[in-house]
Amino acid sequence: MKVPFAGAIDCDLHPAMPSVPALRPYLDEFWADQFANRHIDQLPFTLSSYPATSPLSGRPDWRTASGAPAADLDALRRNVLDPLDLSCAICNPLHGAVALFNDDMAAALCSAVNDWMARELLDREPRLRASILVAGQSPELAVREIERTAPDRRFVQVLLLAMGETPLGRRAHWPIYAAAEKHELAIGIHAGGTYRVAPTYSGWTSYRVEDYVAQSAAFETQLLSLVAEGVFQKFPRLRVVLIESGFTWLPTWLWRTNKTWRGVRAEVPWVDRTPADIVREHVRFTLQPVDAPRTEPEMLLRTLEHMGSDRLLLFSTDYPHWQFDGDAVLPAGLPADTMRKILMDNPRDTYARLRDLPAAGGGPGKAEKEAS
């Protein structure tokens, strides 16, 4: 993979999740007993959005001999951190705990995953940062976990999924946003769902490919929910990052929502400026997947212009998910200034806790150094 500068920041990296037995040191007595006695420690806790064997879950050349996506610490270093000469990468834990119906069990697993993350990855690799896994099913328990984890400033955001039981702007979720704002944590909304309701307004799709395609619609609705409910008026310092959302759908969202808001703004009087202005101030998007034709880079460049701001995109590999081939982690044709913003400036502006990082050198990247 190639990026033109050293010191870029990867805002979406997926370490392999630990098995339940690997979480044993981080569980209290009660849950350790429960998990052993009920054989819960033999369950995979894999989200149905990302089964290990599905093509999207692991790029073919990033899989191990057994077929599992290679995402232990060595693989993260070998495939991402070192070759890209990154200053930092944010680990987003995709764990099935968030789809459980038992809020307490979910919260126990989330806490264990966060502690595992701190001990097994963050302690051992100073370039890594992480998102806090929370049981969004219960905002109360999610807030408790945020309060517990927030003192460790290597956790830079709170992770939620794009499809849940109720739209994320609903007031029931607001305590999570209050806690995030208080602790200078971004809210990261990652692709995937708990499938509490059908993924489309006309019911259940047949194929996984449809579910993946439907993620962009899920992000559109979540974005509108956050804006319409006034989340950004209530929490003016909140930053929301849509992760693995795609972004080429954004211009249409801005155009349509601005127009409709002009017609019906009396319904949501707290939305006191155009939705586009609100989004450009508060919301960011990770780069991968780039849903645009690779063979016609001009279309992507036009779409970036339609977005109306070069501050919206944050570099991501989405490793080990299969979003691009070879070293084409950056789409072709981006101007140098835009690349620099995506790779470094925008992530630092977005994540308050990344401002602790030493200033990026911005010197030539490893690939360029080796070539010269």
Place this chain on the structure above:
Amino acid sequence: MNVAVRQATATQRLKVVDCDIHPVYRTAAELHPFMSARWRDHMATFGTHFRHGLTGQLPYPRMMAAGMRVDAFPEDGGPPGSDLDLMRKQHLDANGVEYGMLIALSRGGMEERNLDFGAALSSAINDWQLECWVKKEPRLRAAIVVPQENAACAVTEIEKRAGDPAFVQIMISPRSSDPLGHRRYWPIYAAAERCGRPLALHVAGYSGGHPSTGSGWPTYYIQEHYAMSTGMQNTLASLVFEGVLERYPKLKIVMIEGGFAWLPALTWRMDKHWEHMRAETPHLKRRPSEYVREHIWFTTQPIEEPENPEHLGDIIKWIGWDRLMFSTDYPHWDFDDPRQVFKTRLTEEQKAKIFRDNAKAFYGLK
């Protein structure tokens, strides 16, 4: 948007085909001549039975004037869209409408839970379109409304109307009980192909039984309005990935009032994911975008309005100037006026296509 912006006598130089006009009956009694006593009694006693917690109203109350143009209420009472003379004066004549496509949303039977009642309602609404609208006004054309959740009855209704040129398309709701690509709907597509009528998918206020987003029910009408756009995207993906467009190569589909600017990004996304996941859907022989390019048309209202109007030109270029058909949504509040609708510059040729020629070709109108 919701005010009379000019005198109704102002002229529209270019004749237009309006692909989305909503006729409404003044009272349900207008349907009585077209229903048996059994179903008239049923309608009077039990009413329609939808998948919502409120009856007799939409679950998301509209904004001003129940979502209608305030100037579209007939002076002698009755709802907007119920008075043919007013429609002529205010819309068909004033806006130079050469042909108008009726999209009858009310009591169509599409969303009725009682399948037999749904079939009776569909048939009645089709007769009503014919007798009360098309026969009185030669510029108007009807759509065959079908009880889509009961495909056998839907096919019967299609076959009953197929010989009548007043019916130019078949209307089903994209807000269905299952995604429209599912096999339960295939007999409808086979019938559409047999009788050479396109399918018209118009956004709908009544659900097929599912929340309007993949994360449950939103709170406000502004979100319900947007869900028509995401829902249409999901519907298109279903039709593509289930192989409907592979299986029915002559099927033509128009997506009405769901927006269109999202199409390029959606086809890019479908193509990209299909490349990696294609082993899951071996029944697809081509890229998703190729099926879309061949089979899918869009109406323009409610047109997306970029901050820089010229950006819309990029989108239309990527979709194809031959795939958009003008619509107003008369008499609804978010009506698009043919004089105002395009803020971007169009050539005379582009205008002729979008306002008139694409629809004439699509519907086979002279």
